[in-house]
Amino acid sequence: MAKIALKVDVDTLLGTQVGTPNLAKLFAELGIQATFLFSLGPDHTGWALKRIFRPGFLKKVSRTSVVEHYGIKTLLYGVLLPAPDIGKTAAHEMRAVDEAGHETGIHTWDHVYWQDHVYQRDAAWTRLQMQKAYDRFCEIFKHPPLTHGAAGWQMNEAALKQLDDWGMQYASDGRSSPNLAPYRIQFNSVRSKHLQYPTTLPTFDELIGVDGRDALGAAKAILVLTQSNPNDQVFTLHAELEGQKLLPAFKALLQGWLAQGHELVTMGQLHRSWLVTGQLDKIATEPFQYGSIANRSGELMIQMRHATNLT
Numbered sequence: 001m002a003k004i005a006l007k008v009d010v011d012t013l014l015g016t017q018v019g020t021p022n023l024a025k026l027f028a029e030l031g032i033q034a035t036f037l038f039s040l041g042p043d044h045t046g047w048a049l050k051r052i053f054r055p056g057f058l059k060k061v062s063r064t065s066v067v068e069h070y071g072i073k074t075l076l077y078g079v080l081l082p083a084p085d086i087g088k089t090a091a092h093e094m095r096a097v098d099e100a101g102h103e104t105g106i107h108t109w110d111h112v113y114w115q116d117h118v119y120q121r122d123a124a125w126t127r128l129q130m131q132k133a134y135d136r137f138c139e140i141f142k143h144p145p146l147t148h149g150a151a152g153w154q155m156n157e158a159a160l161k162q163l164d165d166w167g168m169q170y171a172s173d174g175r176s177s178p179n180l181a182p183y184r185i186q187f188n189s190v191r192s193k194h195l196q197y198p199t200t201l202p203t204f205d206e207l208i209g210v211d212g213r214d215a216l217g218a219a220k221a222i223l224v225l226t227q228s229n230p231n232d233q234v235f236t237l238h239a240e241l242e243g244q245k246l247l248p249a250f251k252a253l254l255q256g257w258l259a260q261g262h263e264l265v266t267m268g269q270l271h272r273s274w275l276v277t278g279q280l281d282k283i284a285t286e287p288f289q290y291g292s293i294a295n296r297s298g299e300l301m302i303q304m305r306h307a308t309n310l311t
Helices: 013-030 045-053 057-064 066-075 091-099 111-117 123-141 157-166 215-227 247-260 267-276 304-309
Strands: 003-010 035-039 103-108 183-187 233-238 263-265 284-287 290-293 296-301
Touching: 003 013, 003 267, 013 035, 013 091, 013 233, 013 247, 035 091, 091 103, 091 123, 103 111, 103 123, 103 267, 111 123, 123 157, 157 183, 215 247, 247 263, 263 267
Parallel strands: 003 035, 003 233, 003 263, 035 103, 183 284
Antiparallel strands: 290 296
């Protein structure tokens, strides 16, 4: 069958200290490696309360029980409690997954700050935020990051160009349909050097509560999408969700994929497989574009070719 790349977004201090070790233990049990993308600076999760006026936000948080998954303390960071520095506080947990053989990369410097502002900010602001994350990553891991996955799937053209300046060969910053087609980004007269491998499968928090689904129902819905699908996929999970309350349902999903015959891989392994199997002729160049995703509030980076299949 196909390859499914496991991309773990780690948004918060809680996700780094609790969810990440839980996932690493599960992956070790099943003999799986994944890509962990870390938030490396301050945890300003409480700032996300400003999204209350965004269309669809209240509906989403009511379905996924944000307080239950993140806890009151995390939701107060940056509001009534000081924002902890994730990279300084949880460097040990980050290094542990790297030393266990998992791929590690950059998610962001400040998750909420990036997600809520990058689309409107200029190149100078963008590069400053990204360089902070890059420098902290190198400080923690003693090697440069190989890949990047944007917080909230939010990017701008300056951010995408920065990936090329860093020499990254591949990233997963946007969304697409369950028909993986890596692509390069068109920038006026030039195209990106790196390849984008967008997230192709819906996430747990986009499925739970829809049509009465619980966590196991969400896992079953994802397995239906991959049952007879010969295409490679990218699945994004969150250390705060699948690494805690949703861990049993996520384990069932992993076991279901293995039973279907899929190979569960890192982003790097997926990228190398496309390079060695002669599939580069399938890689198109497409413009940078924002759009919407079913059951997720706001707009995010999407693959234009599959935009009509995302809502």
